[in-house]
Amino acid sequence: MSQVLENTVIDVSKSAIAIHHLNHYYGQGSLKKQVLFDINLHIDRGEIIILTGPSGSGKTTLLTLMGCLRSVQDGSLNILGQELLHASKEAMTLARRNVGYIFQAHNLLNFLTAYQNVEMALELQAVTAAEADSRIRSVLNAVGLEDRMNYYPSNLSGGQKQRVAIARALVSQPQIILADEPTAALDKKSGRDVVEIMEKLAKEQGCTILLVTHDNRILDLADRIIYMEDGCLVDHVEATAAIK
Ligand code: ADP
Ligand code: MG
Numbered sequence: 001m002s003q004v005l006e007n008t009v010i011d012v013s014k015s016a017i018a019i020h021h022l023n024h025y026y027g028q029g030s031l032k033k034q035v036l037f038d039i040n041l042h043i044d045r046g047e048i049i050i051l052t053g054p055s056g057s058g059k060t061t062l063l064t065l066m067g068c069l070r071s072v073q074d075g076s077l078n079i080l081g082q083e084l085l086h087a088s089k090e091a092m093t094l095a096r097r098n099v100g101y102i103f104q105a106h107n108l109l110n111f112l113t114a115y116q117n118v119e120m121a122l123e124l125q126a127v128t129a130a131e132a133d134s135r136i137r138s139v140l141n142a143v144g145l146e147d148r149m150n151y152y153p154s155n156l157s158g159g160q161k162q163r164v165a166i167a168r169a170l171v172s173q174p175q176i177i178l179a180d181e182p183t184a185a186l187d188k189k190s191g192r193d194v195v196e197i198m199e200k201l202a203k204e205q206g207c208t209i210l211l212v213t214h215d216n217r218i219l220d221l222a223d224r225i226i227y228m229e230d231g232c233l234v235d236h237v238e239a240t241a242a243i244k
Helices: 002-014 059-066 089-096 114-120 129-142 158-170 188-205 216-221 236-243
Strands: 015-026 033-044 048-052 074-079 099-102 176-180 208-212 224-229 232-234
Touching (some): 015 059, 015 208, 033 232, 114 129, 188 216
Parallel strands (some): 048 208, 048 224
């Protein structure tokens, strides 16, 4: 019995994300439409997962639920030990601080420089000005933008802007990175560069990554690939077959 309990405790502490019987609906009344169906998924800490599948299959919805950008309606979604079903606003805000979110469009603020865009992500963190400065410089350096720190987004290429977005997501050293088609607007080479940088930094920080992509050329960077279709997760073997 104690063995079982011990194992249970170990399993729970290992999971970055644990999802059980998750359903999600948009709209109300006669317009209510189910978009996620009985999702079950465990992601261990440090894993790099690629989530793929046709447009409209529910990938972004699932990601926004994990990122605490949307409330869980039905089923269980546990992030780093915090249950999000019926979670209070405060609990959602705390959970969100452990998650770095990278969007398809880089979402940088155009009136701030690369440095200032990254700095914004540290505003809610308890770090001294000196430590903030050192972290911002080091993460911009890591994404290869040491000589572009004071550039505004309009003077950066698509790949460079997405690298600023990665720096912004990583500077607060989140435990989970959720990236929604981060390479969609990039050419092949910059797309792969961006994901390789993300992977390297995440490995250094022991971070878990869930990356949504349609890009077959970066699938090899994942520890595991999961496939979504019509709001359902298809298991790994079928997923690999579907992609090939
Ligand atoms: P994906 O990211 O795989 O393209 P989404 O999660 O964006 O899929 O969308 C899943 C389904 O939910 C689609 O049918 C889409 O039209 C619908 N949908 C997405 N967002 C909303 C919303 N805010 N309100 C109503 N329906 C939505
Ligand atoms: Mg999407």
